[in-house]
Amino acid sequence: MENIRYDLITALPEIIVLGMAMFILLADLFLKPSNRIALYALAQLTLLIAAYFTFTTHSPGVGYAFTGAFVDDAMSDVLKLMIYAGTALIFIYSRHYLQVRNMFRGEFYALVLFSMLGMMIMVSGQSMLTLYIGLELLSLSLYALVALDRENARATEAAMKYFVLGALASGMLLYGMSMIYGMTGSLNISDIHHALMNAPQPTRELYSVLILGLVFIVAGLAFKLGAVPFQMWVPDVYEGSPTAITMLISSVPKLAAFAFVIRLLAQSLQTLAIDWQSMLLIMAVLSIVIGNVTAIAQTNLKRMLAYSTISHVGFVLLGLMSASMNGYISAMFYIASYVLMSLAGFGVILLLSRKGFEAEKLDDLKGLNQRSPWIAFLMLIVMFSMAGVPPTLGFYAKFTVLQAALQAGFVWVVVFAVLMAVIGAYYYLRVIKLMYFDEPEDKQPIEAPIDMRVALSANALGLLLLGLMPQSLMTFCGYAIIRSLS
Amino acid sequence: MVDFFTQHILSFAIWLPILAGILVLFTANDAKPGATRWLALLGSLASFAVTIPLYTLFNFADGGFQFQEGFQWIASFNIHYHLGADGIAVPLILLTSFTTVIVVIAAWEVIEKRVAQYMASFLIMSGLMIGVFSALDAILYYVFWEAMLIPMFLVIGIWGGPNRVYATVKFFLYTLLGSLLMLVAFIYLFHQTGSFEIVDYYRFPMPLHVQVLIFLAFFAAFAVKIPMWPVHTWLPDAHVEAPTGGSVVLAAIALKLGGYSFLRFAMPIAPDAAHHLSGFMIALSLIAIVYIALVALVQKDMKKLIAYSSISHMGFVTLGFFIFNSLGLEGAIVQMISHGFISAAMFLAVGVLYDRVHSRQIDAYGGVANTMPVFAAFAVLFAMANSGLPGTSGFVGEFMVILGAIQVNFWYAFLASFTLIFGAAYTLWMVKRVFYGEVANQHVAELKDLNKREFLILATLALLVLGLGVYPQPLTDMTNATVTQLLSHLAQSKLPAGL
Numbered sequence: 001m002e003n004i005r006y007d008l009i010t011a012l013p014e015i016i017v018l019g020m021a022m023f024i025l026l027a028d029l030f031l032k033p034s035n036r037i038a039l040y041a042l043a044q045l046t047l048l049i050a051a052y053f054t055f056t057t058h059s060p061g062v063g064y065a066f067t068g069a070f071v072d073d074a075m076s077d078v079l080k081l082m083i084y085a086g087t088a089l090i091f092i093y094s095r096h097y098l099q100v101r102n103m104f105r106g107e108f109y110a111l112v113l114f115s116m117l118g119m120m121i122m123v124s125g126q127s128m129l130t131l132y133i134g135l136e137l138l139s140l141s142l143y144a145l146v147a148l149d150r151e152n153a154r155a156t157e158a159a160m161k162y163f164v165l166g167a168l169a170s171g172m173l174l175y176g177m178s179m180i181y182g183m184t185g186s187l188n189i190s191d192i193h194h195a196l197m198n199a200p201q202p203t204r205e206l207y208s209v210l211i212l213g214l215v216f217i218v219a220g221l222a223f224k225l226g227a228v229p230f231q232m233w234v235p236d237v238y239e240g241s242p243t244a245i246t247m248l249i250s251s252v253p254k255l256a257a258f259a260f261v262i263r264l265l266a267q268s269l270q271t272l273a274i275d276w277q278s279m280l281l282i283m284a285v286l287s288i289v290i291g292n293v294t295a296i297a298q299t300n301l302k303r304m305l306a307y308s309t310i311s312h313v314g315f316v317l318l319g320l321m322s323a324s325m326n327g328y329i330s331a332m333f334y335i336a337s338y339v340l341m342s343l344a345g346f347g348v349i350l351l352l353s354r355k356g357f358e359a360e361k362l363d364d365l366k367g368l369n370q371r372s373p374w375i376a377f378l379m380l381i382v383m384f385s386m387a388g389v390p391p392t393l394g395f396y397a398k399f400t401v402l403q404a405a406l407q408a409g410f411v412w413v414v415v416f417a418v419l420m421a422v423i424g425a426y427y428y429l430r431v432i433k434l435m436y437f438d439e440p441e442d443k444q445p446i447e448a449p450i451d452m453r454v455a456l457s458a459n460a461l462g463l464l465l466l467g468l469m470p471q472s473l474m475t476f477c478g479y480a481i482i483r484s485l486s
Numbered sequence: 487m488v489d490f491f492t493q494h495i496l497s498f499a500i501w502l503p504i505l506a507g508i509l510v511l512f513t514a515n516d517a518k519p520g521a522t523r524w525l526a527l528l529g530s531l532a533s534f535a536v537t538i539p540l541y542t543l544f545n546f547a548d549g550g551f552q553f554q555e556g557f558q559w560i561a562s563f564n565i566h567y568h569l570g571a572d573g574i575a576v577p578l579i580l581l582t583s584f585t586t587v588i589v590v591i592a593a594w595e596v597i598e599k600r601v602a603q604y605m606a607s608f609l610i611m612s613g614l615m616i617g618v619f620s621a622l623d624a625i626l627y628y629v630f631w632e633a634m635l636i637p638m639f640l641v642i643g644i645w646g647g648p649n650r651v652y653a654t655v656k657f658f659l660y661t662l663l664g665s666l667l668m669l670v671a672f673i674y675l676f677h678q679t680g681s682f683e684i685v686d687y688y689r690f691p692m693p694l695h696v697q698v699l700i701f702l703a704f705f706a707a708f709a710v711k712i713p714m715w716p717v718h719t720w721l722p723d724a725h726v727e728a729p730t731g732g733s734v735v736l737a738a739i740a741l742k743l744g745g746y747s748f749l750r751f752a753m754p755i756a757p758d759a760a761h762h763l764s765g766f767m768i769a770l771s772l773i774a775i776v777y778i779a780l781v782a783l784v785q786k787d788m789k790k791l792i793a794y795s796s797i798s799h800m801g802f803v804t805l806g807f808f809i810f811n812s813l814g815l816e817g818a819i820v821q822m823i824s825h826g827f828i829s830a831a832m833f834l835a836v837g838v839l840y841d842r843v844h845s846r847q848i849d850a851y852g853g854v855a856n857t858m859p860v861f862a863a864f865a866v867l868f869a870m871a872n873s874g875l876p877g878t879s880g881f882v883g884e885f886m887v888i889l890g891a892i893q894v895n896f897w898y899a900f901l902a903s904f905t906l907i908f909g910a911a912y913t914l915w916m917v918k919r920v921f922y923g924e925v926a927n928q929h930v931a932e933l934k935d936l937n938k939r940e941f942l943i944l945a946t947l948a949l950l951v952l953g954l955g956v957y958p959q960p961l962t963d964m965t966n967a968t969v970t971q972l973l974s975h976l977a978q979s980k981l982p983a984g985l
Contacts, residue, residue: 433651
């Protein structure tokens with residue numbers, strides 16, 4: 001009895017989110033379309049309550065629930081709080097966009113909450129099965145969200161592509177997991193770790209099965225993260241999805257994917273670090289190259305940001321590849337910074353869209369400084385942050401990752417990544433050039449609700465403020481990783 | 487209150503212009519730019535005023551860092567907000583805050599679109615550049631160094647000439663590339679020493695091959711900034727396209743960031759590599775002095791000509807650094823300050839003509855002295871200073887460097903002294919074509935002479951150029967102790983014992 005009580009309390013935030021998502025789905029049936037704003041309020045309330053319970057039940061130790069399949073540690077709590085905050089921003093930024101496009105429906109909020117539930121389970125998964133269930137819940141919700149606008153052929157195509165490739169990745173992941181299970185006899189993260197630690201020197205055959213499993217797992221992870229050579233779905237899905245959904249796909253799920261990688265590679269398969277290090281290294285370098293170089297050729301803003309995401313993922317992998325505490329902390333710091341940048345970037349795109357007009361071409365940004373100096377300034381911060389120019393947060397993100405990789409001894413990889421960052425700076429500068437140096441073509445006034453303007457300003461200025469004082473975020477990431485991994 | 491100020495002079499010098507710049511942004515109103523201009527002027531004057539105590543309170547006998555202040559900034563990486571200035575930094579800080587006042591006045595009626603953003607860019611840039619000169623923590627330095635690119639990028643891109651986008655992107659990417667390699671060097675040094683304090687790096691011994699790599703990483707950053715041949719090509723583009731204020735700041739201060747950083751980082755951190763590679767550095771400097779001077783000779787665009795002349799003069803600075811004697815080093819520092827005044831004045835003079843005729847081509851002019859006699863007098867003075875006429879500041883630095891070079895190798899001095907011939911040739915030939923002869927065309931015939939505002943800034947600069955030329959003592963007194971200390975540091979090998 002005591003056990004069940006503990007289990008339920010540990011998973012309380014998840015249970016609340018699940019309950020509220022169901023409730024929103026039901027409430028939608030009984031609400032008049034004009035009253036749907038209540039669903040928005042409910043969704044935000046859900047985040048608040050979940051955040052309250054995550055925060056109050058936080059303890060610095062590590063607690064296991066559901067016979068060890070679910071973990072509550074510092075990393076899960078910190079990441080969950082970040083996920084709530086990111087999702088709250090997504091709700092704020094997307095409300096107006098959805099309203100004018102007739103997509104402001106209960107399904108959106110229910111599906112986003114379900115996908116968030118999936119992320120939370122991924123973050124807290126301590127067994128391969130839990131992790132997988134979380135991932136599938138996230139992915140299935142996202143497939144549906146991409147196709148939310150049924151009549152939009154482009155979005156439907158994107159959803160289809162996303163689904164087929166995503167299912168393939170899930171299959172690979174599952175296959176890899178089954179091999180690891182076969183070798184170690186357990187699905188539990190810590191049991192696998194101990195089994196591998198205490199195993200006698202494996203024979204060649206056994207070892208090769210382990211490595212094969214590892215390869216499949218890494219490939220599956222790379223698919224979900226969007227790392228080269230598994231990046232093909234990223235640009236198409238980013239471009240095809242409604243911008244509000246693109247913003248979701250590109251931001252908070254990366255936090256969950258980070259936790260997924262940490263649980264699988266750093267916690268359970270740490271003994272095979274030598275092997276996955278080289279895989280991550282190759283993917284990191286390729287992602288940085290292809291992401292940055294291909295982004296230059298894009299004329300579509302969303303596609304450009306898709307390639308930019310790929311290059312950012314490359315940098316995250318560079319941190320993870322270091323396979324040290326320092327490296328994990330830096331990767332977490334990078335991904336948290338990236339999520340903030342990505343939200344602000346897509347926030348600006350949503351702000352420029354209006355009824356019957358999608359701001360998605362680079363040229364739509366032309367002369368923004370003359371239309372609205374403030375919004376142009378916010379986008380300027382976002383772009384310099386993505387390019388990694390101080391005094392913005394993006395600089396420290398790159399800095400921490402590079403120093404971790406350098407500490408791990410990869411001097412020339414670091415030099416190479418730095419050269420690629422210069423190429424990356426070019427296309428971010430182009431955005432600034434369009435905003436500041438060109439005359440506007442689109443003279444329509446920018447319409448956006450005040451709450452969105454305030455949140456977006458706080459979001460983008462946050463990049464600058466955290467750039468001046470990055471220690472707070474570094475402390476969070478350090479706390480999360482050190483408490484959970486040592 | 488006074489105590490608080492004297493303990494944080496450098497912080498005031500950095501943050502006052504930045505705050506003033508942010509304040510100016512809030513007055514944005516292009517229909518009534520008066521308030522913006524006055525606020526910007528007030529901000530720049532106040533910012534200049536807070537740097538003056540750096541001179542009055544300076545201890546001339548102390549070669550180390552003065553006015554130090556600091557606290558821990560980013561604990562995870564042991565990064566400090568640590569400021570301090572020595573005899574090399576203080577003159578450059580004063581130059582920076584002074585130049586900003588000039589730039590604000592020079593832009594008064596000239597800039598009509600987006601005045602607030604223009605003024606704010608320069609004020610913020612001024613604070614960031616003072617930050618570069620006074621940071622004693624490598625990451626703090628790096629943040630200022632890179633952040634300074636952002637306003638400059640916007641200044642060239644928004645208010646620049648027809649080909650401004652190409653020029654400004656080239657400027658940004660060139661500088662960024664070098665800087666990032668320097669960042670890698672900083673991170674390497676951090677992992678070796680556990681600190682980002684520059685002073686800790688000074689004491690850290692390293693084998694020669696490591697020193698060489700570190701030196702080359704710094705070289706990538708600073709050589710681009712100075713700029714040295716052959717990575718100078720961004721400068722003529724940037725200068726030609728930049729508005730007058732942008733050119734002035736680029737030439738007067740931004741180039742000095744590179745020179746200063748050689749003295750602050752590359753040479754003292756890797757002294758053995760600096761000696762090892764000094765032949766290479768001297769060769770590049772001499773090429774810049776001689777070859778770039780010849781390039782300047784054939785330019786048709788006045789701004790381009792001055793840009794190449796800047797590169798040639800900065801060659802003297804690097805030559806002075808790498809001959810490792812006090813005459814050369816002090817001469818190089820005097821040359822940096824003097825070039826700050828002269829190049830600023832030259833670009834302002836071109837700006838005066840450009841505002842009236844809207845052409846920078848030499849052949850668009852002729853006989854300007856007939857219609858603008860006062861202006862012509864100033865222009866000729868600055869041209870003489872640029873070609874190193876004794877009695878002007880241009881002579882002092884070059885002469886000292888040549889004297890220093892002759893102690894090392896006669897041929898260095900021989901080649902370097904060519905600049906006195908070539909420099910005179912390209913500058914005076916330009917002066918002849920623009921100012922003398924018959925009135926060339928209708929535009930020139932209609933020219934009006936300097937107004938009060940233009941007279942004020944050119945006269946101030948003229949006084950400084952002459953003052954420094956006749957009596958450079960205050961400047962050399964200031965740098966003396968620091969230069970002695972730096973040279974004794976450079977003379978000691980940092981190779982680990984037993985190698």
